[in-house]
Amino acid sequence: MEKKKDILLKVIKASYRYSDAEEGEYALKDVSFDFELGKIYAIKGRSGSGKTTLLSLISGLERATDGEIIFDGKNLKDMNLDKYRSQEIGIVFQSYNLLPYMTASENIILSMDINGDKSKNKEEKAIKLMEKVGLKESYASRKVLRLSGGEQQRVAIARSLSYNPKMIIADEPTGNLDKQTEKEIIEIFKKLAHEENKCVIIVTHSDNVSKLVDKVYDLDKVK
């Protein structure tokens, strides 16, 4: 008997068109995907295929113009998207998107604060998260601009884990990194999916990354 699927996110016939788009012109049209807990996914596609648009819809940065996106049984249309982003999901970007005037640990603690974490040992928690993604304690007090690209991306992943979300969404997380670091970063994501039962979605155009994930959704084929 087949094991019952533990679907965390359902994208049902989601479409998106820009407000200034011409009639019938869509950035994304009728896309339907399911994402389960405990698995790592890659969303592939050429430039302009709608990868980033799909990411912005499932991360709540934009609302779908048509179709529905259901997260953990709740329709994103009915949710406060600021809360959704700060409490339910973690987002990792290609360009890391850390605050440059803060240290590594301050960036992570800020994310805890936004989530409403009231615990007193946030610094300690931040250091543990950094160690989890392969950063030493001494990196905690460094300004992020003094870290390498790989190190900054690890801080960004640690930040996305700061409130233990069920889903991690990453937009080209290895796009600026060398092959070795790329492999290490993907390993971190795999661990998060397989060992911590998180749903990890990676938007990528890299075949290397696609080979390392559990399932690939190709937007070129959808279109």
Next chain:
Amino acid sequence: MYILKNAWISIKRNKGRNILIGIIIFIIAMASTITLAIKNTASDLIDSYMNAYNKEVTIGFNREDMMKDFNMGDVGGRDEIKEKFNNIATYSISDIESFADSKYVFSYYYTYSVGMNGSNIEKAEIEDDRGFGGRGEKFNNMENQSDFTLMGYSSLDAMSEFINGTYTMEDISDNAWNIAFDGNYVFINSELASYNNLKLNDKITLTSTDNQTFEYQIIGIFKQNEDDNQGMSMFSGSANTIITNSDNISKIVNDNVKGNLSPTFIINSYSDVSRLQDEFYEKGLDKNYILETNEEMATAAVSSVKNVNSFSTTFLVLTLIIGGVVLFVINMINIRERKYEIGVLRTIGVSKFKLTMQFVFELIIVALVALLIGAGIGGVTSKSISNSLLASEIENSNNQNEEINKNFGGHGPGENKLTMKGRGVPTVQAYSKINAVVDIVVIVELLGIGLLLVIVSSIASLISIQRFSPLTILKERS
């Protein structure tokens, strides 16, 4: 709470930007403190002066109303006017006392004059061959038929010529001001004294128009200041004016001898004048009289301070407008520079409201520090600036009492006010310096200004944050 923490971290880590904003707010705060301090001090000075300045009401003819029905070109019309003037009911000292018994009247005094002839003195008068000699004396003599005008004052307040410096006491008995209002004592003009070879303590005898004789002792000799002298006469206008107290005039005036009574009422506020006039009419004042005030003169006296006051207001408004615009522009640039930061914070779930609050808090913290420093330095500077701007007013207020005292012969109201039992002249508050201090009023006004600037310049961030799409910002960055 993390919004405040985040704002604080942002301020600490972006010193250059915040120091620039701080410097601008500091300059605005300093300029505002100085102008507010000067403005408030000038207002205090005006209030103080206006309070000390007697708000006087006198009774005058309602000429405009009386003349409106008469044709001046017509001889019959002129007679009619004359008759009307002669028929206007006069008022007595008891009427004046009744008028003064009003909640609007603070105090009152009056002058009472009558024409007298000399028995043992001669009128100061020289006829010349040119045909206009002596004109001055005749015109200035209240009663053309009499040699002298005996002018009675009810109190020191009434002696306005000494207060405003028209007359100055040249020689005076030591206890003159203690006895001047209680007996047959007089002050005479120095020219009359020279003309008749009179000196202090000499006695003069005057005869009324009904041939009663009165003897007076000279307790002071005054002179009329040259600046105030009018006409082409050898003698000043007051050469034949003899000053005494009003009680002495009351003894002379009777049914056959008419006196000229001129009251002055000191009121609490100029706004009460019309109600006071109605009250006077109810108490029997003829409706051909109206009440006149010295408001115009009082206002003119503080015009220079008012100029300083309005200059301060204009300067303050300009500072705020220019400062507000500069801050707004800097904030706009600032927000553009921080677009990426806005994108990141929005992406990780900070709401637009909280983000706006963080930017406003940052500005408030910087503004508060700059306002405090600006207020401190402005407070210290404002003293010397306002003192120099209002220097002439300080000097005037300082010298005024001294001058009045000097006019009264050095034994004036300043020394004897208390012993004169309410017959003194109110003193003007003297300023050794203007206390242009940064008091609670200035601090509150400054905080209001700071808040206004923060709100105005925050509008830039408010609008920008609402418009920015995090995805667009982050795409641009990528």
